Amino acid sequence: MEIKTAILISIGDELLIGQTIDTNSAWIAKHLNRLGIQIALKLTISDTQEAIKSALDLSLPAADLVICTGGLGPTKDDVTKHTLNDYFGAKLVRNQTVHDHVVNFFKLRNRPMLPVNDMQADVPDNCTVLFNRMGTAPGMLFEYKDTWIVSLPGVPREMQIIVEEELLPRIKAQTQREQQIIYKYLLLFGRGESFVAQDIADIENVLPEHIHLSYLPNYGELKLRLSGIGTDYATLDNEMNVYLGLIRDRVADYVVCAEDLNLEESLVKQLKEHRLTIATAESCTGGLIGSKITDVAGASTVYRGSVIAYHNEIKQTELNVSKEILNTVGAVSEATVLEMARSVKAKMGVDIAVAVSGILGPTGATAEKPVGLVCFAIASVKGVQAFSFNFPYDRNLNKEMAAKTALNLVRKEMMHLISDG
Numbered sequence: 001m002e003i004k005t006a007i008l009i010s011i012g013d014e015l016l017i018g019q020t021i022d023t024n025s026a027w028i029a030k031h032l033n034r035l036g037i038q039i040a041l042k043l044t045i046s047d048t049q050e051a052i053k054s055a056l057d058l059s060l061p062a063a064d065l066v067i068c069t070g071g072l073g074p075t076k077d078d079v080t081k082h083t084l085n086d087y088f089g090a091k092l093v094r095n096q097t098v099h100d101h102v103v104n105f106f107k108l109r110n111r112p113m114l115p116v117n118d119m120q121a122d123v124p125d126n127c128t129v130l131f132n133r134m135g136t137a138p139g140m141l142f143e144y145k146d147t148w149i150v151s152l153p154g155v156p157r158e159m160q161i162i163v164e165e166e167l168l169p170r171i172k173a174q175t176q177r178e179q180q181i182i183y184k185y186l187l188l189f190g191r192g193e194s195f196v197a198q199d200i201a202d203i204e205n206v207l208p209e210h211i212h213l214s215y216l217p218n219y220g221e222l223k224l225r226l227s228g229i230g231t232d233y234a235t236l237d238n239e240m241n242v243y244l245g246l247i248r249d250r251v252a253d254y255v256v257c258a259e260d261l262n263l264e265e266s267l268v269k270q271l272k273e274h275r276l277t278i279a280t281a282e283s284c285t286g287g288l289i290g291s292k293i294t295d296v297a298g299a300s301t302v303y304r305g306s307v308i309a310y311h312n313e314i315k316q317t318e319l320n321v322s323k324e325i326l327n328t329v330g331a332v333s334e335a336t337v338l339e340m341a342r343s344v345k346a347k348m349g350v351d352i353a354v355a356v357s358g359i360l361g362p363t364g365a366t367a368e369k370p371v372g373l374v375c376f377a378i379a380s381v382k383g384v385q386a387f388s389f390n391f392p393y394d395r396n397l398n399k400e401m402a403a404k405t406a407l408n409l410v411r412k413e414m415m416h417l418i419s420d421g
Contacts, residue, residue, distance in 0.1 A: 001146060003171055006037050007063040009055050010044045011070035011080055012154060024069045024152075024159055031163060035171060036181050036229070037065065047071050052083045060147050065171070070154030072137040074116045081123070081140070084151055088142050090124035095138070098129060102136045130166035134158045139166060148174075180233045184226040184244045188254040189263060189408045193217045196224070196251060203246050211240060213247075219397075220404045221256075221263055256411065263404055264292045267411050271302040274418055278410055279348035280306040281319055281340040283331065283357035284374065288403040304348040309340065319343040319355075332357050334375050334386035341377035342384055352413050353379040354406045360398040374402045378413045382420070 008028055014020040022044060029039045040063050045051040047070070059066045071080030085092055099121035106113040120136045123129055130139030130150070135158040142149040150167060152159045188196065193215050197204070204213050210230055216223040226244055230236035248255055257266040271278060280289045290306040293299050307318050312331055315321040321331075321339040329335050340355035358374030365371045372391040377384055389405060391398040 001064070001174055003035075003037055003064040003148070003174060005040045005063045006032050006065040006067060007041045007043070007059040008039060009052075009059065009066065009068040010042070010154075011047055011052065011068055012044075013046050015044050015070070016046060024154065024156055027156070027160060028067055028069075028163060031168065032065075032171075033181050035168070037171075038181070038229075047079060049079055049083045049086070052080060053087055056087060056149070060144060060149070063147065065148045065150070067150045067152065069152045069159055072151065072153045074114075074120055074136070080151055084127075084140065084142065084149070085124040088124060088126055088144065088149075090126045092122040093125045095121050095123050095129055097131070098123065098138050101131070101133070105136055130162050132158055132162050133165075134161045138162075141167070141170070180228075180230050180236055182228045182230075182233070182236055182240055183260070184228075184240050184258070185260045186224040186244065186248055186251070186258055187256040187261060187263070187266060188222040188224065188251055189220055189256050189404070189411075191222060191251065191254040193222055196222060196254075200247050200250050203243065203250065207243060208239075210236075211243060218262075219400050220408070222254075223260075225260075256408075263407050263411070265296050267407055267414075268293060268296040268299050268302055270411070270414060272298065274414070276352060276414055276417065277302050277304055277348075277350040278352045278354070279304045279344050279350040280406070281337075281344035281353065281355040282306055282308050283310055283315070283340075283355075284360050285356050285399055285403050285406070286310060288399060289354065289356065289406045292403055292407065304350050307340075307344050307347070315340065319347075330369070332359055332369055332373060332375055334377065334388060337375045337377035338384050338386050341379035345379040351380060351417065352410055354410050355379075356402055356406050358398075358402055360395045360402070362395060372398050374398070374405070376402075376406055376409055378409050380413050380417060382413070382416060 008025040010022045010025050015022050025042050043055050045055050071078045102117055102120050123140060128141040130141055132138045135153060135155060137153040139162040140151040152162055207213060211226060211228045214225040216225060226240055228236050228240045256263060282289055287308045293303045309315040309319050312326050316323060319340045320343045321336050325335045337355040337357050341353050345353035355377045356374060359365055359369055359371055361371035374391060375388050377386045391401045
């Protein structure tokens with residue numbers, strides 16, 4: 001038996017109603033992909049026998065491996081074990097190794113063990129037990145025709161330990177051919193998905209069958225992902241690099257990086273590499289630019305801080321924007337953000353500073369300044385430059401786009417500084 005495809009089934013009403021985010025399937029998918037196993041489908045279903053059986057009916061003919069997570073607890077709403085026991089025509093038997101572990105589990109924690117906890121050691125007699133040293137619910141592996149069905153607890157750490165210590169070694173031993181899956185990435189900013197598709201249509205049209213291109217857009221960003229499948233890693237890697245290079249040359253003006261990173265992650269990484277520091281002066285974005293930067297681990301080595309000057313009085317007192325500028329051209333103007341950028345750069349002592357002020361909506365517009373008008377300025381040793389953009393979205397999306405645009409302007413200025421030595 002060779003495992004090539006998998007289906008992941010996440011069980012739990014808490015997942016369906018959004019109370020809990022399903023991180024298990026993403027974690028499992030990454031680990032299976034490293035073994036060359038493709039994920040054919042992900043399902044999220046309720047904690048009912050009918051839903052579990054229907055998901056199995058759908059999955060068993062369609063994949064070599066089916067992994068279910070969740071529903072293995074000791075309470076009545078956890079029905080996965082009993083459903084699988086019935087589905088595969090088994091009977092529950094007490095596994096002494098699991099029972100000894102459960103008893104010791106409660107003893108070490110000085111907690112009473114209830115009769116319902118004893119039942120955690122009862123498993124279908126036709127499954128292989130996957131030992132769970134982190135908890136009380138063991139994993140279970142069933143073999144049905146040419147498919148493996150695996151049931152794992154939904155607690156992330158318990159699931160991960162069982163996969164790493166019990167399941168993956170079995171999959172590796174079972175798989176005869178080492179199929180490789182390689183991913184290559186390009187992150188772009190400022191070019192829409194349809195335009196990029198048009199830019200590179202001739203390249204995409206000649207991609208071989210074993211290399212696939214995906215478009216992953218997100219708030220001004222566009223991540224291109226090349227997925228390649230083959231048996232020889234070096235050959236496949238070289239082949240994919242050729243196509244990635246062709247695409248990169250075609251859209252070079254918009255390329256941020258060739259890694260699986262978002263804009264702020266790439267920016268912080270490059271700033272650290274070149275030992276450059278930044279600061280922000282924010283009005284309409286209210287600290288969102290700084291928040292995005294500080295979401296990246298290690299940002300403290302490059303990010304000095306921000307002045308959030310939402311009110312005009314703060315623009316005057318903290319960023320030296322003159323009352324005359326505010327009274328004549330207004331807070332949303334290139335003249336204002338130029339002063340904001342100059343001042344925060346000097347105040348923070350950084351290499352690059354960005355300032356932003358705008359009208360995000362739904363109110364605040366005038367005949368001369370529509371909703372979505374946002375002014376930016378970048379200050380560095382090269383001087384100060386202002387930019388204006390009109391974003392045609394609602395308030396929240398305009399704010400997101402303004403923050404992302406500010407980050408991209410910092411990135412471009414950084415590249416100018418680097419190229420000038």
